[in-house]
Amino acid sequence: MTTEPSRRIQRLRRRALRSAQTAAVASPSNAPDAPDAPDSTTAPRVSFRDAPPLTTPVFEVGSLSVFYGDHEAVRDVNMTIGDRQITAMIGPSGCGKSTMIRCFNRMNDLIPTARVVGKIRYHGENLYGKEVDPIEVRRRIGMVFQKPNPFPKSIYDNIAYGPRVGSFKGNLDDLVEETLTRAALWDEVKDKLKTSALALSGGQQQRLCIARTIAVKPEVILMDEPCSALDPIATAKIEDLMEHLAQEFTIVVVTHNMQQAARVSHRTAFFTSDVDVKGERHGRLVEYDETERIFSNPSDQRTEDYISGRFG
Numbered sequence: 001m002t003t004e005p006s007r008r009i010q011r012l013r014r015r016a017l018r019s020a021q022t023a024a025v026a027s028p029s030n031a032p033d034a035p036d037a038p039d040s041t042t043a044p045r046v047s048f049r050d051a052p053p054l055t056t057p058v059f060e061v062g063s064l065s066v067f068y069g070d071h072e073a074v075r076d077v078n079m080t081i082g083d084r085q086i087t088a089m090i091g092p093s094g095c096g097k098s099t100m101i102r103c104f105n106r107m108n109d110l111i112p113t114a115r116v117v118g119k120i121r122y123h124g125e126n127l128y129g130k131e132v133d134p135i136e137v138r139r140r141i142g143m144v145f146q147k148p149n150p151f152p153k154s155i156y157d158n159i160a161y162g163p164r165v166g167s168f169k170g171n172l173d174d175l176v177e178e179t180l181t182r183a184a185l186w187d188e189v190k191d192k193l194k195t196s197a198l199a200l201s202g203g204q205q206q207r208l209c210i211a212r213t214i215a216v217k218p219e220v221i222l223m224d225e226p227c228s229a230l231d232p233i234a235t236a237k238i239e240d241l242m243e244h245l246a247q248e249f250t251i252v253v254v255t256h257n258m259q260q261a262a263r264v265s266h267r268t269a270f271f272t273s274d275v276d277v278k279g280e281r282h283g284r285l286v287e288y289d290e291t292e293r294i295f296s297n298p299s300d301q302r303t304e305d306y307i308s309g310r311f312g
């Protein structure tokens with residue numbers, strides 16, 4: 001006889017699987033930026049992205065905790081991020097995704113109350129070592145934010161700014177064209193390079209910000225909810241761009257949109273927060289695995305509950 005809990009678990013597993021399959025095939029034009037995938041039994045099966053093995057780690061995170069003052073916002077994270085893979089971080093609001101992604105390029109250094117404890121190795125070297133220059137870290141590990149934030153300058157100067165500051169010696173016109181082409185924006189802006197970047201649409205501005213990031217030849221691109229301010233068509237363009245850029249760059253993306261995580265990423269980290277005996281809330285990494293496994297057969301009940309829309 002089937003017991004009640006096992007029936008419930010089977011039901012949840014079926015829901016989660018259907019949800020993930022639907023999520024991954026849904027085009028952004030019909031997938032709103034929300035963590036609720038349609039529960040359709042007729043969703044076609046999908047192929048998730050194959051996750052290459054983690055043989056070449058870019059980041060190795062060990063026992064990492066982040067404090068704001070006395071508050072331990074993220075507790076004891078261990079994970080390895082592979083070279084030229086897209087790693088998605090998902091989880092309910094306040095679980096520490098942004099705090100975590102900011103650790104990868106030492107952006108938390110800019111928050112006076114923030115303190116990072118534990119290890120992050122970047123290509124085997126301590127990212128937080130005394131000899132490491134955080135400015136150089138941020139050049140090699142670029143970041144794209146939730147809200148497009150182009151400089152109030154021309155399109156051309158937005159791209160040229162970083163290379164100029166870095167004393168770029170080559171042909172700047174060529175670099176601007178090449179960078180805008182790689183960011184899938186050249187055809188749309190090539191005739192108005194001297195006009196203000198602020199006159200572009202939100203989606204174009206975000207692609208410009210991605211172009212500005214890659215103009216200084218980073219190795220890693222961190223994206224903190226890069227599509228949350230964009231419409232579905234602009235979102236689709238950014239997702240296409242991410243897929244393309246992953247051939248060259250390691251990408252870590254925070255997203256509230258599970259469909260997006262399922263569509264674009266090779267691996268997914270699910271965070272949540274729990275409350276300790278003193279009533280304090282701490283973000284934790286619950287499960288980190290190949291995206292297909294997270295969405296179709298997660299090993300932790302909390303992951304299953306989240307991706308099947310039961311909380312968050």
Ligand SMILES: Nc1ncnc2c1ncn2[C@@H]1O[C@H](COP(=O)(O)OP(=O)(O)OP(=O)(O)O)[C@@H](O)[C@H]1O
Nearest residue numbers: 068073092093094095096097098099100111113283
């Ligand atoms: N600058 C800060 N100073 C103090 N506390 C902060 C700061 N930034 C974040 N926190 C706290 O750290 C915890 C994690 O926040 P964080 O923004 O990293 O979560 P998140 O998962 O990215 O949330 P969301 O999905 O809503 O953006 C929260 O309790 C938040 O209040």
